[in-house]
Amino acid sequence: MQRFPLLVMRKAAGPTCAVFGLAVLLVWLLGTAGCTYMKTRTPGDRISYEEEVGRQFSLEASGYFRWMDEPEVLDFVKDIGHRLSANVVGTPYEYRFYVIRDPTMNAFAVPGGYICFFAGLIAQADTVDGLAGVMAHEISHVEENHFIRGQKKMEVANIAGLAATILAAALGGGQGAAAGVTLAQAAQQTASLHYSREFEREADREGVELVQVAGFDPNGMVSIFKRFHALARLNAADLPPYFYTHPLPADRIYEVEGWAQAMRTVPRSRPQLETQFELARITARLRTERFDALAAEQKAKMDKNPQDAQERFLLGYLYLKRGNLPLALEYLQTAFDMDRSLVEHYIYLGRAYHLSGNLVRAKELLEGAYEMDPRNTLTEVFYGDLMAQGEGWLEALHHYQRAVILNPRSCIAHASLAKAYERIQERGKSYYELALSDKCAGRYLRAVYYFQKALKHLDKDGRGAKLVQAELEWMGIEE
Numbered sequence: 172m173q174r175f176p177l178l179v180m181r182k183a184a185g186p187t188c189a190v191f192g193l194a195v196l197l198v199w200l201l202g203t204a205g206c207t208y209m210k211t212r213t214p215g216d217r218i219s220y221e222e223e224v225g226r227q228f229s230l231e232a233s234g235y236f237r238w239m240d241e242p243e244v245l246d247f248v249k250d251i252g253h254r255l256s257a258n259v260v261g262t263p264y265e266y267r268f269y270v271i272r273d274p275t276m277n278a279f280a281v282p283g284g285y286i287c288f289f290a291g292l293i294a295q296a297d298t299v300d301g302l303a304g305v306m307a308h309e310i311s312h313v314e315e316n317h318f319i320r321g322q323k324k325m326e327v328a329n330i331a332g333l334a335a336t337i338l339a340a341a342l343g344g345g346q347g348a349a350a351g352v353t354l355a356q357a358a359q360q361t362a363s364l365h366y367s368r369e370f371e372r373e374a375d376r377e378g379v380e381l382v383q384v385a386g387f388d389p390n391g392m393v394s395i396f397k398r399f400h401a402l403a404r405l406n407a408a409d410l411p412p413y414f415y416t417h418p419l420p421a422d423r424i425y426e427v428e429g430w431a432q433a434m435r436t437v438p439r440s441r442p443q444l445e446t447q448f449e450l451a452r453i454t455a456r457l458r459t460e461r462f463d464a465l466a467a468e469q470k471a472k473m474d475k476n477p478q479d480a481q482e483r484f485l486l487g488y489l490y491l492k493r494g495n496l497p498l499a500l501e502y503l504q505t506a507f508d509m510d511r512s513l514v515e516h517y518i519y520l521g522r523a524y525h526l527s528g529n530l531v532r533a534k535e536l537l538e539g540a541y542e543m544d545p546r547n548t549l550t551e552v553f554y555g556d557l558m559a560q561g562e563g564w565l566e567a568l569h570h571y572q573r574a575v576i577l578n579p580r581s582c583i584a585h586a587s588l589a590k591a592y593e594r595i596q597e598r599g600k601s602y603y604e605l606a607l608s609d610k611c612a613g614r615y616l617r618a619v620y621y622f623q624k625a626l627k628h629l630d631k632d633g634r635g636a637k638l639v640q641a642e643l644e645w646m647g648i649e650e
Contacts, residue, residue, distance in 0.1 A: 225283025233615040237272040240582035240612040247451040258385045269613035274459040280309040293455040299448035300391020307378035317370040379430040389431035480510035514543040548578040564594040582611045599628030
């Protein structure tokens with residue numbers, strides 16, 4: 172039964188796309204997590220099994236990748252993901268979203284509701300609607316139970332060898348070479364993955380409707396597919412042989428375009444969402460590209476559009492991230508003077524003044540941000556940092572606690588609260604918050620380390636210790 176009944180249905184099967192290769196994940200997960208095939212007898216069995224697979228994946232993958240925790244990227248991706256998943260009626264999954272600091276254009280879904288984006292995909296996305304389309308596609312893989320439905324067919328594959336190949340492709344040279352699998356072997360092993368084309372089409376179909384229901388433009392999904400198609404053609408020689416059997420052909424794009432055009436979408440103004448998308452995109456590029464080239468490109472955009480406050484703001488943001496406070500203040504202040512309608516202009520200019528030592532001006536701007544959006548997590552964190560330098564750590568603690576309440580999935584909120592607890596000698600609580608920060612980012616192994624340290628400082632019969640023990644039990648760690 173389809174969860175998102177489409178207004179329009181077309182009958183055509185398209186080859187699967189490497190960018191959204193669920194098959195990649197299935198092989199990799201089976202190889203690295205050591206999961207075995209299980210014939211689920213009831214929906215409850217299936218959900219429990221998928222949750223276990225997802226949990227095992229999280230622990231295993233934790234040490235393989237570099238996970239991003241910057242709020243401009245991770246919190247944005249989580250907000251988009253939860254906005255989409257909230258529109259899946261009756262979903263049994265608790266979705267978790269992560270970002271891998273890697274320039275690869277890829278995203279994948281893990282059984283149980285774990286979805287990972289690569290920074291390279293965020294950097295290459297041209298619109299927030301396109302990014303939402305990728306996310307909806309991955310959510311649809313989870314909702315349509317493609318892992319369980321495909322496992323029996325996957326049993327015939329050379330699981331260990333193909334898993335090593337995919338891991339090599341994801342990790343790159345050094346660690347990948349250690350896998351001991353040649354590209355020729357990888358090409359031979361791809362024959363067993365053709366079944367996933369059906370799943371890719373199904374995820375496309377369901378994803379188009381999900382983005383529309385969640386308030387995004389489904390045509391963005393078409394746009395990003397076309398972009399991937401063009402990039403694949405330009406860089407075909409650099410694609411791993413495994414992906415040769417998973418192209419993004421014109422007929423698949425045409426089919427998605429037909430579904431998208433059948434949806435009635437109303438253009439809307441979303442200046443804050445667009446600003447948040449641009450911040451996520453440029454931050455992803457900052458962490459995967461050379462700063463000098465990126466800054467020069469952004470300056471060229473600003474020079475070409477001198478009246479565009481957004482381009483000036485983004486350049487100032489880049490310099491703020493780089494630690495060049497004089498240039499950051501110059502561009503952020505000018506952008507603020509040109510456009511005071513966006514809360515981000517207050518937040519980052521306030522941050523720049525704080526780091527420059529002008530606490531009075533920083534406080535004025537952050538208070539202005541609070542008036543515009545009293546539920547902004549980053550405003551609370553930055554205001555807490557300001558209070559820590561001025562009025563003391565107890566006042567800062569209050570703002571960090573509020574940040575966690577506003578967004579319990581925010582790494583920076585938990586990390587800031589940990590810092591405050593450390594300063595007031597609450598070691599157990601500090602380690603607990605550090606663990607939650609790492610867990611939110613996908614660093615599960617480090618989270619285990621901090622949870623265990625927290626237990627040593629907490630009252631073993633207290634509520635805090637029980638929370639820690641519950642977290643460790645979920646991770647399969649016995650104390």
